[in-house]
Amino acid sequence: MSGLDATYLYTETPSLHMHTLKIGVLDVSQVPGGYSFERFQEVLGDRLHLLPPFRRRYVPIPLNLSHPVWVEDERFDLSNHVRRRTCAAPGGVRELDAVISEIASTPLRPDRPLWEIWVVEGLEGGQVGFVTKLHHTAADGVAANALLANIMETSPDQLEPPPPDRPWRPEPVPPKATLVRDALVDRAKGLRGLPKLVVSTVRGGRRVKELKRSADDPPPGAFGGPRTSFNGPLTPRRTFASITLPLADFRRVKSAFDCSINDVVLAVVAGALRRYLADRGEPHDQPLVAAVPVSSDEPDTVRLLGNKVSNLFTSLRVDIADPVERLRTMSRITSTAKELQNALGVDTMEQWVEYAPPQPYALAWGRVVPRLKRPPINCIVSNVPGPRTPFYIAGARMTRMQSVGPIMEGVGLNVTVWSYLDDMNFSAISCPELIGDLHAVTDGLHDALAELVKSV
Numbered sequence: 001m002s003g004l005d006a007t008y009l010y011t012e013t014p015s016l017h018m019h020t021l022k023i024g025v026l027d028v029s030q031v032p033g034g035y036s037f038e039r040f041q042e043v044l045g046d047r048l049h050l051l052p053p054f055r056r057r058y059v060p061i062p063l064n065l066s067h068p069v070w071v072e073d074e075r076f077d078l079s080n081h082v083r084r085r086t087c088a089a090p091g092g093v094r095e096l097d098a099v100i101s102e103i104a105s106t107p108l109r110p111d112r113p114l115w116e117i118w119v120v121e122g123l124e125g126g127q128v129g130f131v132t133k134l135h136h137t138a139a140d141g142v143a144a145n146a147l148l149a150n151i152m153e154t155s156p157d158q159l160e161p162p163p164p165d166r167p168w169r170p171e172p173v174p175p176k177a178t179l180v181r182d183a184l185v186d187r188a189k190g191l192r193g194l195p196k197l198v199v200s201t202v203r204g205g206r207r208v209k210e211l212k213r214s215a216d217d218p219p220p221g222a223f224g225g226p227r228t229s230f231n232g233p234l235t236p237r238r239t240f241a242s243i244t245l246p247l248a249d250f251r252r253v254k255s256a257f258d259c260s261i262n263d264v265v266l267a268v269v270a271g272a273l274r275r276y277l278a279d280r281g282e283p284h285d286q287p288l289v290a291a292v293p294v295s296s297d298e299p300d301t302v303r304l305l306g307n308k309v310s311n312l313f314t315s316l317r318v319d320i321a322d323p324v325e326r327l328r329t330m331s332r333i334t335s336t337a338k339e340l341q342n343a344l345g346v347d348t349m350e351q352w353v354e355y356a357p358p359q360p361y362a363l364a365w366g367r368v369v370p371r372l373k374r375p376p377i378n379c380i381v382s383n384v385p386g387p388r389t390p391f392y393i394a395g396a397r398m399t400r401m402q403s404v405g406p407i408m409e410g411v412g413l414n415v416t417v418w419s420y421l422d423d424m425n426f427s428a429i430s431c432p433e434l435i436g437d438l439h440a441v442t443d444g445l446h447d448a449l450a451e452l453v454k455s456v
Contacts, residue, residue, distance in 0.1 A: 001067045001137070002307070003354035003356060004308075005306050005307050006068060006137065006353075008135065008136040009135075012107070014107075015234040016408065017106075017107045018135060018137065019114070019135045020133075020139075020406065021100065022144055022148070022401075023427070024401050024402075025096075025123065025129050025398070025399050026127060026130065026396040027399050028126070028127065028128050029126060031394060035396070040082075041078060041079075045078055050147075050162075053134070053147070055076060057071060057073045058137070059173050061183045066184075066187055072169065072171045074170035074171060075112075076113065076170060080112055082117050083119070084121070085119070091122045092124050094439070096123060097439075101239045103118050104240055105236060105237045105238045114134065118133070138306075139305060140293070140295075140306070140309050143305060144403065149391075153392045154392070197348075200345060204343055204345050204348060211336070211340055215336045219313055219340065220314070221289075225378040228277065228288070230412040230413045231412060232433075234434075235432075238429055239430055243446060245426065246422065250264045257328065259328075261383070263331040264327065264449075264452065265383050265424075267323070267326055270326060271323055271452075272443075272444030273441065274318035275444045276441050279440070284318045286318075287319055288316040288318055289313060289315065289378050290313070290314055291377045291379075291381075293309050293311055294309065310348075312341050316330070316381075323448070323452050323455055327452060372410065378413070379414065380405065380413070380416075381416075382416040382417070384403060384416065384417070386420040387420060398420075400420065401425060402426075402427045403427060404427035407430060407431070412430050412435070413434075414428065414429050414430075415441075
């Protein structure tokens with residue numbers, strides 16, 4: 001397990017769940033022989049060889065001498081991971097959001113592979129929902145996208161998965177002596193690259209300082225935003241809300257103002273949060289700080305396990321009333337933030353966490369961060385490009401695809417958009433104690449986008 005993967009284990013607490021949610025809605029009306037829960041279990045079992053994280057559990061190293069290792073689970077039982085729920089009538093978006101809120105509120109068991117799939121029946125139109133709870137340690141958004149593509153088809157006529165090159169087999173946990181020996185060897189090899197990493201980090205830091213001095217719109221740093229009502233201590237409970245917006249509107253705004261789709265996403269989130277804070281009577285005269293996960297994979301890389309991601313820090317200009325000025329200002333700031341990140345090195349932080357022991361992470365996120373006067377950031381905003389062609393599995397067509405990552409102590413809001421076909425599917429997650437009605441935020445996304453489209 002890489003250091004970055006392991007940090008998601010180290011930071012987990014009873015109220016800080018580090019799983020992500022992947023939601024799909026399938027039209028099962030054309031499934032040969034008809035849909036059944038048992039048939040779904042069978043289809044998933046036939047595709048386990050295409051899903052490496054679903055078969056593996058982690059084993060810690062004695063004395064935490066190195067990061068944990070993955071092993072093929074010798075006690076694997078599919079029935080431990082696939083559950084069934086019925087959605088309340090009429091089975092619309094709000095009712096499904098309520099089910100997802102409950103599913104998100106419980107952590108995954110650490111003695112099994114770190115995933116569950118909840119089959120949600122009773123959706124409107126006879127559709128079936130599939131809520132996958134997958135630990136961030138196992139896969140980031142890019143890897144999850146690749147896993148999905150690995151088991152789905154682009155035609156309803158492809159009913160059977162490709163056979164495995166070799167069947168996967170469970171493996172016993174290595175003896176403690178072997179784990180310790182391999183951990184020490186791994187640490188020794190890793191230390192060889194430390195001097196080079198120190199030199200490159202120092203040089204990158206100098207370039208960052210130079211760029212910041214010359215930038216007209218420098219991005220914020222950590223702890224640069226105000227404390228809002230959603231920047232409080234977490235509880236174990238989660239609340240989930242979603243909305244689907246047309247991709248065509250984002251493209252119109254992008255073309256009109258010569259910016260990126262991601263710039264439009266950030267501006268729409270900022271507009272929604274400005275309205276939310278104003279409606280609650282909270283101050284909104286200071287910019288918020290958002291962390292934007294950015295993949296550090298090489299182009300055209302296909303990865304089915306783990307994380308290759310860093311965070312870009314940018315401003316959400318909730319202090320700017322005019323939607324066009326807000327978009328243009330944020331676009332300039334985010335462009336500068338990308339230059340700073342490239343100057344330091346997209347994978348620099350990923351390399352440093354290889355050397356970090358688990359105790360500082362647990363201490364920082366469990367005790368230190370909740371007591372700080374200012375949050376490290378205000379929220380997380382993620383944009384994952386999804387497939388532009390329809391996906392099928394066993395003859396069922398996927399009609400909607402969504403995803404959302406975890407929230408952190410002091411950072412009680414995550415907004416993730418996952419595009420699919422001609423839709424931008426937004427998902428938000430928080431704690432009900434921090435945001436009582438999360439749909440007030442997601443409904444604001446619609447209005448913020450409408451403002452920009454009207455400006456076009």
